[in-house]
Amino acid sequence: MDFSNSFTFTASVVLLLSLISVKLFTSKLSQNRRRNKYHPVAGTFVNQLLNFNRLHDYMTDLAAKYRTYRLLTPFRNEIYTSEPANVEYMLKTNFENYGKGHYNHSLLSGLLGDGIFTVDGDKWRQQRKVSSYEFSTKVLRDFSSVVFRKNVARLAKIVSQAADSNQTMDMQDLFMKSTLDSIFKVAFGVELDSMCGSNAEGKEFAAAFDDSSALTLYRYVDIFWKIKRFLNIGSEAALKKNVKVVDDFVYKLINNKIEKLSDSKDDSAMKKEDILSRFLQVTDTNPTYLRDIILNFIIAGKDTTATSLAWFIYMLCKHPDVQEKVAAEVKEATKSAEAEDIAEFATNLREEALEKMHYLHAAITETLRLYPAVPVDAKECLSDDTLPDGFSVRKGDMIAYQPYAMGRMKFIWGDDAEEYRPERWLDENGMFQSESPFKFTAFQAGPRICLGREFAYRQMKIFSAVLLRCFVFKLSDENRTVTYRTMINLHIDEGLHVRALHRCRT
Numbered sequence: 001m002d003f004s005n006s007f008t009f010t011a012s013v014v015l016l017l018s019l020i021s022v023k024l025f026t027s028k029l030s031q032n033r034r035r036n037k038y039h040p041v042a043g044t045f046v047n048q049l050l051n052f053n054r055l056h057d058y059m060t061d062l063a064a065k066y067r068t069y070r071l072l073t074p075f076r077n078e079i080y081t082s083e084p085a086n087v088e089y090m091l092k093t094n095f096e097n098y099g100k101g102h103y104n105h106s107l108l109s110g111l112l113g114d115g116i117f118t119v120d121g122d123k124w125r126q127q128r129k130v131s132s133y134e135f136s137t138k139v140l141r142d143f144s145s146v147v148f149r150k151n152v153a154r155l156a157k158i159v160s161q162a163a164d165s166n167q168t169m170d171m172q173d174l175f176m177k178s179t180l181d182s183i184f185k186v187a188f189g190v191e192l193d194s195m196c197g198s199n200a201e202g203k204e205f206a207a208a209f210d211d212s213s214a215l216t217l218y219r220y221v222d223i224f225w226k227i228k229r230f231l232n233i234g235s236e237a238a239l240k241k242n243v244k245v246v247d248d249f250v251y252k253l254i255n256n257k258i259e260k261l262s263d264s265k266d267d268s269a270m271k272k273e274d275i276l277s278r279f280l281q282v283t284d285t286n287p288t289y290l291r292d293i294i295l296n297f298i299i300a301g302k303d304t305t306a307t308s309l310a311w312f313i314y315m316l317c318k319h320p321d322v323q324e325k326v327a328a329e330v331k332e333a334t335k336s337a338e339a340e341d342i343a344e345f346a347t348n349l350r351e352e353a354l355e356k357m358h359y360l361h362a363a364i365t366e367t368l369r370l371y372p373a374v375p376v377d378a379k380e381c382l383s384d385d386t387l388p389d390g391f392s393v394r395k396g397d398m399i400a401y402q403p404y405a406m407g408r409m410k411f412i413w414g415d416d417a418e419e420y421r422p423e424r425w426l427d428e429n430g431m432f433q434s435e436s437p438f439k440f441t442a443f444q445a446g447p448r449i450c451l452g453r454e455f456a457y458r459q460m461k462i463f464s465a466v467l468l469r470c471f472v473f474k475l476s477d478e479n480r481t482v483t484y485r486t487m488i489n490l491h492i493d494e495g496l497h498v499r500a501l502h503r504c505r506t
């Protein structure tokens with residue numbers, strides 16, 4: 001047998017077959033290209049930069065025109081959708097194909113590690129399972145309600161002093177401190193007291209935590225962050241320093257708790273109401289794993305609830321008739337006496353009374369429709385796909401649903417979409433009626449729907465009920481334009497400055 005001839009023949013066949021496959025592949029690809037249609041291009045990242053200060057409104061205008069559109073950027077394809085069918089598809093029907101991806105993980109993990117916000121797949125599933133169980137337990141519900149009542153009483157005392165002296169105050173800042181204290185106590189069982197600043201270590205932690213969040217966010221716009229991290233300079237050096245402060249504080253708390261739990265001879269003698277103690281009972285005691293879980297809860301539960309409460313008070317100042325209706329409902333549901341002490345009123349606020357407050361629930365929900373704490377939420381497409389509207393998306397594309405824009409779409413909410421009208425959430429008997437989570441997307445939807453939704457509503461209702469039973473709020477300057485600051489959460493730019501008047505003497 002002539003091996004050289006045989007080799008030449010085999011090589012020729014392989015080459016020919018390769019050429020045929022390449023030809024078939026490329027012609028299929030170009031056919032696909034021709035067959036696939038992509039969402040219309042509505043602008044580029046330059047338009048986003050030019051409109052940065054009113055970014056969400058700029059994207060709302062585009063959504064009103066296109067429902068789903070693309071923005072061209074130098075690094076990747078970006079798709080923004082307000083179409084509920086697409087939202088349902090990416091968040092539920094084909095959920096596995098739209099995740100956090102490597103990109104988000106690489107940016108967020110410096111602060112958030114492998115916590116629930118940064119991971120996909122089995123790592124996410126495992127944390128979701130344990131956390132969902134814990135969040136549904138009566139122990140955690142009861143403990144968190146006690147914490148909310150105590151903290152709103154402290155907040156109300158500060159508001160009362162400001163009312164006595166006719167001083168203005170920044171309610172957003174006060175809500176930030178109070179929600180941090182609440183989630184911290186529920187997470188670790190420890191008083192942080194950022195409201196009064198009595199705990200020096202706690203104060204340092206709170207500042208380092210806020211700075212770390214802001215510096216993590218900065219990575220999304222800083223293309224040099226990896227080089228800076230490598231050289232340990234600038235924003236990355238600052239991030240590293242702040243994360244160390246956060247870690248030192250958190251690890252100390254975790255190790256203390258582990259020690260206490262192992263020291264306590266009588267297992268039932270130690271109260272295990274906080275999230276950390278609960279997790280220590282059901283998962284392993286790896287401090288890094290616990291740190292990641294708990295820090296993710298703190299970041300999830302702090303700014304979201306505080307900014308929502310601030311926008312809610314803003315809406316009530318703009319709509320005094322709604323403010324009066326909420327106050328009347330709280331009075332009626334609690335059957336409270338005019339002269340009741342604030343702390344006493346807060347302590348006596350029962351779950352049954354909160355459940356009767358349908359109008360309050362509707363007024364908070366209506367606020368979240370127009371001012372969702374997470375205005376845009378992006379996912380990474382993990383493999384080529386076609387959305388229900390018939391347009392294609394490709395592996396690696398970023399695709400975002402837009403709660404802020406969706407809340408303002410006439411095709412979803414009708415012609416009065418931009419009006420603040422809590423009644424739209426009530427049926428003819430005044431009972432709250434929920435909407436499809438693929439239209440009202442403030443809490444996301446599908447398997448990754450916000451895990452703290454019930455927790456957040458309970459906190460917002462307790463805070464609102466106490467504050468609105470006791471005070472009337474007015475904007476300190478009716479002429480000032482109140483708008484948002486463009487960042488991950490929808491903060492009120494430069495805070496919410498109000499004046500409070502006593503509604504009932506306490």
Ligand code: HEM
Nearest residue numbers: 116300301304305308373374442443444448450451452456
């Ligand atoms: C008004 C208040 C809140 C709003 C509007 C809100 C909204 C959201 C949104 C939009 C997401 C999806 C984010 C993503 O893409 O990863 C989310 C996820 C989550 N939220 Fe909330 N949230 C609120 C309060 C809370 C609170 C108080 C907690 C806990 C104490 C919490 C815990 C979580 C967790 C753990 C996740 C991740 C769920 C997962 O990936 O499986 N949230 N929330």
